[in-house]
Amino acid sequence: MSRKLILGFAICAALFFFAAVAFHPLLALSVLFLSHMLILYPTLVANCQWWGPVVTRFETKDREVWLTIDDGPDPIHTPRMLEILQRFEARATFFVIGKKAVRFPNELAAIREAGHEIANHTFSHPSGTFWCLPPGRIASEIDQGRIPGSYFRAPAGMKNFFVHPALSRRHLRLIGWSVRGLDTVSKQPDAVAARIMRRIAPGAIFLLHEGHRTETEPDFHPRCLEQTLVALTSANYRCVLPRPEQLRTRAGGK
């Protein structure tokens, strides 16, 4: 509903702009600017629900959380991440990049064989441009990698108004997060774990990464995962894969 309202207003604002710019340029520019800000806010703010539902938590009465790992598979990180997950008896969903999945099929198969879940994180992970791609390119980013599963996560959580219709046509749900470790920018694994633990709660979805800094700090992401799992275990949390009917948006809807 909010999607149609915002887009309707934006189209009216554009028409008003053309009608009024010759007489009241400042007013015309202001209305256009307002409409563009209304478009940009839900596009650039991750987990904003204005364009459509974004799953940000799941319903549970137990101390359970959903671990999601983005940007794999990776020949250096994935085997180590799988070993750590096995040691802690944790389950995770790997949001994989299609291009990497094609390049590293063995790591992809290993994730599946270890009982974890695979989900779609676009084909080429265009983190700087995904938010402004036209519908044809968005469709190809979703389809090209042929990633199985029923979940999708947009790069950096940014999605424009073409993403939800494209996902619903493919019966995919957009997954956001409740907590993210910011492990792609952080320098300390314990800071990543501490950040997650500050905001964790039963039913939280938390986000870690793999496949970054493999040349300079190949241990960094596995250590982030390990320290986070140590902290979660000592707080009696379990990493599980929620069922689709448990998933909730921030507004509380299914």
Place this chain on the structure above:
Amino acid sequence: MNAPEKSEIGYAFALPRLVARLAGREVRRAEFSRWEAYGLGILVFGISSLFVGRALLPLVRPGVLEWLTILLLPFALWIAFLLWYFVNAQVAALLRRLGLYTARTNNPFQHFIIMSGTTLLALLFLRDGCAWIRSLGVFWLALLLGNLLAIVILKFRHEP
């Protein structure tokens, strides 16, 4: 279908395919070519920005507002393009419901509308007082006609 030879180049547009063939190179039709897409995208966006800028700037008082308009124009235009895609998608859905549009995706319709719009702007450029803007209009029209001609030639040669 055999996998394409490694030496074969893929082009989405007919004009570079024809030129490559005339130059004696092996070439195939590609669904998507990154460089062609970037080149065409920049050209379409440049023509649109130029047109809107030329129409808008004389209406804006010189000074801060003028600079603000120049600064925000490409950004605002990109959002306008996304909105245009949205409107086109609604029109395509309506045409599909009426049975007048049967393609599997909206891409052919979107491309047709964007190309037609840009061609219209290029035609308007031909009447512009500035020589290089007229040249840009001629350049676009030459590319378009060249591509249409290349489609016909490749069809006659029974090439896809």
